Amino acid sequence: MFRFQLFDVIQSKNPLKVGTDSMLLGSFIDSSFAKNALDIGAGTGVLSLMALQKNPDLLLDAVEIHSEAAEECSLNLKNSPWGNSAQVHAVDYLHFHPSKTYDLIFSNPPFYLDGLKSGDKSIDQAKHISRETYELFIQRTAELLNEEGRFYVIVPFDQLDYLQHLAAQNGLFPCQKITIHATEHKLNSRIILMFVKREEKLMESTLTVRLIGGGYTPEYIALTKNYHHTDLAAGN
Numbered sequence: 001m002f003r004f005q006l007f008d009v010i011q012s013k014n015p016l017k018v019g020t021d022s023m024l025l026g027s028f029i030d031s032s033f034a035k036n037a038l039d040i041g042a043g044t045g046v047l048s049l050m051a052l053q054k055n056p057d058l059l060l061d062a063v064e065i066h067s068e069a070a071e072e073c074s075l076n077l078k079n080s081p082w083g084n085s086a087q088v089h090a091v092d093y094l095h096f097h098p099s100k101t102y103d104l105i106f107s108n109p110p111f112y113l114d115g116l117k118s119g120d121k122s123i124d125q126a127k128h129i130s131r132e133t134y135e136l137f138i139q140r141t142a143e144l145l146n147e148e149g150r151f152y153v154i155v156p157f158d159q160l161d162y163l164q165h166l167a168a169q170n171g172l173f174p175c176q177k178i179t180i181h182a183t184e185h186k187l188n189s190r191i192i193l194m195f196v197k198r199e200e201k202l203m204e205s206t207l208t209v210r211l212i213g214g215g216y217t218p219e220y221i222a223l224t225k226n227y228h229h230t231d232l233a234a235g236n
Contacts, residue, residue, distance in 0.1 A: 029050065063096050070089075
């Protein structure tokens, strides 16, 4: 179990556990403006829970293809203070056909494009995605995002150009880009992007997660302070 300030996340059956990428993306997502939200590849449900903590009035759909992960996601949401605000769908996102569009969509998608797989089906499903499926993922997301909506996603730095190309093909424009550095000596680890359906001035920023000597940077601690159960500053 991973403990947060206002909720707990059971993750014994999930192929991917709560990690720094989820903490970063969940902390950057602004759900305050939204009425309807969609979590793609919800896993444990951690991103959904972080979005609901910011906006308890949010109505949320969480889609997770892995059946056991979907069960845990449902349990985590039901055990939270916002259990009545979310519905979990154990289905392939490309086969998910809601009757509405969304103000807010977010995803921490599989990181490996056509890479060497482990042989474990559930882990491979969580970590690997083909280029064809990735293209359909972006296309479907553009279809489900309403005209005033926002789409947040975190990807490896080396996928930035590919993602932006696919997004542009589907009428999605980046308006916020956060470059994540693991340390000041290990640059360009991840990219968080927010897309909208009209061209806007791109806001760019950077964030470094860890100090060279160990521990977390003050900027990371400040970003995640409303979620972590433990005091990260005490460990520095």
